Amino acid sequence: MSRIGVNTRLLIKDRLDGIGWYQYEILKRMVKANPSHQFYFFFDRNYDDSFVFADNVNPIVLRPQARHPILFNYWFNHSIKKALKKYDIQLFFSPDGFLCLDTNVPQVCTIHDLNFEHFPDDLRPSHSRYYRRQFPLFANKANHLITVSNFSKNDIVQQYAVVKEKITTIFNGVNENYKPVSQQTKEKCQLNYAEGRPFFLHIGSLSPRKNIVRLIQAFNAFKRSSESDVKLILAGNKYDWTSEMEQSLNNSAYKNDIIFTGRIKEADLIELLGSALALTYVSYFEGFGMPILEAMRTETPVITSNCTSIPEVCGEAALLVDPFNVDEIARAMTKIASDLSYGQQLIEKGKNRVSLFGWDKCAKETWTVIEKSLADASIQS
Secondary structure, three states, X not given: OOEEEEEOOOOOOOOOOHHHHXXXXXXXXXXXXXXXXEEEEEEOOOOOHHHOOOOOEEEEEOOOOOOOHHHHHHHHHHHHHHHHHHOOOOEEEEOOOOOOOOOOOOEEEEOOOOHHHHOHHHOOHHHHHHHHHHHHHHHHHOOEEEXXXXXXXXXXXXXXXXXXXXXXXXOOOOOOOOOOOOHHHHHHHHHHHHOOOOEEEEEOOOOHHHOHHHHHHHHXXXXXXXXXXXXXXXXXXXXXXXXXXXXXXXXXXXXXHEEEOOOOOHHHHHHHHHHOOEEEEOOOOOOOOHHHHHHHHOOOOEEEEOOOOHHHHHOOOXXXXXXXXXXXXXXXXXXXXXXXXXXXXXXXXXXXXXXXXXHHHHHHHHHHHHHHHHHHHHHHO
8 A cells, every 4th residue: 555645726616727636636536446445635725525536536625816926936845845755655746746845755746838938027026937947847856747748748858858757648638527518508608708609719718829919810710701690709717817918909990809718617628628619729838738638528519720749649639720820710710600501521520639539548547657666766765
């Protein structure tokens, strides 16, 4: 039996983001598949009982809540350090890439991408400085690294001079709750969200690297050229909304056709995605891009970017565009809106493509890395 500590600070009820969902999906599978091992889940706030996935999970709250670089540093290098010693942890797994730099306990972490190295100005200055200073240290401190695409693996090797043998690529899965919706549901969503009109959809945080400014500009160009009644729905929180995004919205002649939903519940999001004319996910930097696969599961065509990890994830099952070329994004919108047979071709390709990804596989491969790291640590000791 091994005692494994896990950073679960992003498991927050009704507030799971991309990495939060990643944690949720792999951890619930790993703990159930390995009942002889004890897992110590370290939260930074009161937790929801739904995250205690099995009897071998020991939930522990460590203060303070870590949502700022100063508190990140304290939580990982003081609170986690003490907990690793108190509970005699044999390996610490961190699904969001953060590690304790002041411990000899073996550690495995998942670094999803290095967007902050390439586009530091897209983040708050305090966070950007922290990530660029600390993540090279995390990458070199870890006994082994996991990442979610070969693009990210190569990026980590190049940016941090980590040997490639120390990094394992394990692709994300896709939430099986995402399924096609009925025609009745599609009509309901159009009425509820888009005044009864068809709509393009972006889902995820409305942050700079999601390329919201150019998406709005492309939607403007699409509307001008097509005189279509199609709407654009942006589903996500405005936590990282910028003045540039606000200006692009205010300058749009089609501002009234751009709809914000805020953060919405999963069940509603599935219906919304399944009802969209297409997912317009034109981010200019992604370590993986889970919404792409979610759209494919709902049998919705995908317009997405031709850079970073995205082509690796979608293969030939999406309409790829240069995310920095507004006209190209607009032409892709026109193609989907005017050529239903082409959209159906993408749907069929997407159904085949998404079958290659699964959380069961992801969890098993992650456990293999953890198990090997435990064995290597035992030999070295």
